[in-house]
Amino acid sequence: MSTDTDVAAPAHRSWPPALPPEPTYVDDRLNHWAEANPDGEAMSYLGRTWTWSQLHDRVHRAAGGLRELGIARGDVVGFLDKNHPACVEISMAAGSIGAANAIINWRMAGDEVDYVVNDSGARILFVGAELLPTIEAIRDRLPHVEKIITVTPDGAEGDEYEAFLAASTPCDDGPDVVEDDVCLVLYSSGTTGHPKGVMLTHRNMVSHTVFSHDGWAFPEGSKSMVAMPLFHVGGSSYVLFGIHDGVPSVMTREPDAGSLAGAILAGATCTFLVPAVLAQVLQAGPDAIKLFGALRVYTYGAAPMPPPLLRAAMAAWPGTDFMQVYGLTEVSGVATHLLPEDHRNAEADGHPERLLSAGRAIPGCEVRIVEPGSLGELPTGEAGEIWLRTPQLMKGYLNKPEATAEVITEDGWFRTGDIGHLDADGYLFVSDRLKDMIISGGENIYSPEVERVLSEHPAVLEVAIVGVPDEKWGESVKAFVALKEGVEVTGEDLIEWTRERLAHYKCPKSVDVVPALPRNPTGKVLKRELRAPYWEGRDRQV
Numbered sequence: 001m002s003t004d005t006d007v008a009a010p011a012h013r014s015w016p017p018a019l020p021p022e023p024t025y026v027d028d029r030l031n032h033w034a035e036a037n038p039d040g041e042a043m044s045y046l047g048r049t050w051t052w053s054q055l056h057d058r059v060h061r062a063a064g065g066l067r068e069l070g071i072a073r074g075d076v077v078g079f080l081d082k083n084h085p086a087c088v089e090i091s092m093a094a095g096s097i098g099a100a101n102a103i104i105n106w107r108m109a110g111d112e113v114d115y116v117v118n119d120s121g122a123r124i125l126f127v128g129a130e131l132l133p134t135i136e137a138i139r140d141r142l143p144h145v146e147k148i149i150t151v152t153p154d155g156a157e158g159d160e161y162e163a164f165l166a167a168s169t170p171c172d173d174g175p176d177v178v179e180d181d182v183c184l185v186l187y188s189s190g191t192t193g194h195p196k197g198v199m200l201t202h203r204n205m206v207s208h209t210v211f212s213h214d215g216w217a218f219p220e221g222s223k224s225m226v227a228m229p230l231f232h233v234g235g236s237s238y239v240l241f242g243i244h245d246g247v248p249s250v251m252t253r254e255p256d257a258g259s260l261a262g263a264i265l266a267g268a269t270c271t272f273l274v275p276a277v278l279a280q281v282l283q284a285g286p287d288a289i290k291l292f293g294a295l296r297v298y299t300y301g302a303a304p305m306p307p308p309l310l311r312a313a314m315a316a317w318p319g320t321d322f323m324q325v326y327g328l329t330e331v332s333g334v335a336t337h338l339l340p341e342d343h344r345n346a347e348a349d350g351h352p353e354r355l356l357s358a359g360r361a362i363p364g365c366e367v368r369i370v371e372p373g374s375l376g377e378l379p380t381g382e383a384g385e386i387w388l389r390t391p392q393l394m395k396g397y398l399n400k401p402e403a404t405a406e407v408i409t410e411d412g413w414f415r416t417g418d419i420g421h422l423d424a425d426g427y428l429f430v431s432d433r434l435k436d437m438i439i440s441g442g443e444n445i446y447s448p449e450v451e452r453v454l455s456e457h458p459a460v461l462e463v464a465i466v467g468v469p470d471e472k473w474g475e476s477v478k479a480f481v482a483l484k485e486g487v488e489v490t491g492e493d494l495i496e497w498t499r500e501r502l503a504h505y506k507c508p509k510s511v512d513v514v515p516a517l518p519r520n521p522t523g524k525v526l527k528r529e530l531r532a533p534y535w536e537g538r539d540r541q542v
Helices: 028-036 052-068 085-096 110-120 129-141 160-167 202-211 239-245 257-265 275-283 286-292 307-316 340-345 352-356 401-407 447-455 491-499 527-535
Strands: 041-045 048-051 076-080 100-103 124-128 147-151 182-188 196-201 224-226 249-251 270-273 297-300 321-328 333-338 366-370 384-389 414-422 428-433 438-440 443-445 460-470 474-483 510-513
Touching: 028 052, 028 239, 041 052, 041 085, 048 052, 052 085, 052 160, 076 085, 076 110, 076 129, 085 100, 085 124, 085 182, 100 110, 110 129, 110 196, 124 129, 129 147, 147 160, 182 202, 196 202, 202 239, 224 239, 224 257, 239 249, 257 270, 257 275, 257 286, 270 275, 275 286, 275 297, 275 307, 275 460, 307 321, 307 352, 307 447, 321 340, 340 352, 366 414, 401 414, 428 447, 438 460, 438 474, 443 447, 447 460, 447 474, 447 491, 460 527, 474 491, 491 510
Parallel strands: 041 249, 076 100, 076 124, 100 182, 124 147, 224 249, 224 270, 270 297, 297 321, 474 510
Antiparallel strands: 041 048, 182 196, 321 333, 366 384, 384 414, 414 428, 438 443, 460 474
16 A cells, blocks of 8 residues: 655645545555645544544554554454444554454344354454443353453543554554455344345445545535444445545534534534434424534435425525435445435426435446346336446455355346336436335335325324235235324324325235334334234245
């Protein structure tokens, strides 16, 4: 890996800042900004701020410390904590010497953490102090872990991670590291069984940063708010945008309302969050709406955006650029995007339906729609499985060659398991998960279509559609609905609402009103939890 040692610090900063050649490794841009703008702000977190030269020093001290602990090319370390800059430092440090950081979902229970740590083969484990009891309870089940280093949120005296950095000798990037070395392992939530470790390489992560850069070109004076969990690709990929462009990042420990508001007050102007956050803000009243109006760019993804919510957000924040992204962990994050100009111009261009789309493929990414049974490519407008081909595609699932072969074809196409179609201009419309498709009486029903109609009801806050057993039709449509505060509506009223707007076979046969829908930490609705009680004890689950 190369550093741009010949780049002198400019007398003044112009905008956009002069960028070096495209990076090859995940830490190339950090190395550049440490030379080009050493005293500029790089990252802030819970009242602490680091310059580019300080962040560079910390990463290279961490790399030296890992080497002193015997970590070498091909090894894995693990990180278990809520969002913390130390996680980014360890990812870059490990990558710089050819190793990988396995970032563990901190909301997992002990048995789940046990599985992930052992599956990853992590030899060194960095653990947030408040999560240390989880590790201590399973310590005797982690035979590969040679050392545990605790990390505190404030880095105060006694912080083992800070002591680890202070005692380490900085080291240069490994001369034997290649682009296809794995630098990051993220565990996908999956639909059944244990999570799978997605192996992402330098080539994957750098390609993603470069190819999905459109729409994330930060305006002058920008600060990037990093609020998505780093164990999610939306966090670990997004944090690289600020580093790529030399823009300061404000990291929150969690994506809660208080932390997000604090980051905006600290100057954050651009972010990536799930749609559920927008709903909470719009419900929080005029003060919250006004505060979030300071965001210049709001990118959303990881879950569908109900059309009424999107329209309300665009009306509330007319000065904000909205961008939707669609992708998966297996392709390092973003595969398609609906750019700000698409949001602004969809109505005027006569294509309001495009606000429901996931946009078009980013540079370097190919999209194909395939019939799941015959594997033949389908024509424009017909729904089938979405396949992607891109240099962002993972190296594979860790320790699972059979699972890798099931989703990656011999000619490099990734089978997403999502259903969708392309329009004549290449806009992708994502309909459902292949496994979540409801087949009732031989008719295919795509739950997002039903969800979209129900979400238009003035009383509905959020909705999820699942298939449940039906002795006559095989499956029938069931709705789970959370209502807006202070309103009431019956299930029969909601069914009648859909019957007025959809073919009857698509409409829910029953509706359960619930306080809130179950979600995973990235905001995705856990439909399997809603579906599970109805399929218990049966030979099939859909």
